[in-house]
Amino acid sequence: MIILNGGSSAGKSGIVRCLQSVLPDPWLTFGCDSFVDALPARMRSSQDGIVLGADGEVTVGAQFRELEAAWTEGIVTMARAGARVIVDEVFLGGAQSQQRWLRALGGLDALWVGVRCDSAVASGREIARGDRVPGMAASQADLVHQGVAYDLEVDTTRTESLACARAIAARVR
Secondary structure (H helix, E strand, C coil), X not given: CEEEECCCCCCHHHHHHHHHHHCCCCCEEEEHHHHHHHCCHHHHHXXXXXXXXXXXXXXXXXXXXXXXXXXXXXXXXXXXXXXXXXXXXXXXXXXXXXXXXXXXXXXXXXXXXXXXXXXXXXXXXXXXXXXXXXXXXXXXCCHHXXXXXXXXXXXXXXXXXXXXXXXXXXXXX
């Protein structure tokens, strides 16, 4: 498994697409955005689900955490069954989020990659995307990395996704 962690609009999804192109074997990708999209509509704006604040703050409730745990276990099960998996994550809880993944992995090997981006650049990308709450990129830029241990870090502020993907792929081989 390859687990990428970075704030909103840091460039993780672009790196994932490039990784799928440069890695010789097929890799499946799962991201926190696809998990949120899979939630029932009523959970995308409720205290038990996920709430996106006007300032970009993200809060999640108990039902969200239960479903997230099942989603994580499902991804790990696919990896244990032999699938190569890339995870595109946002560790809102920093080190605690990484610990949840470590428990689920139960010793399964993973390459931990931090995806950094200057908050001003990520904020510009956020505006250009138009599908994010303004302020989310700035609030997450440093928060998601607090206390997280990485095997490799890349910075998309001035480095293209393909170059970042090649650096990650070199660590996989």
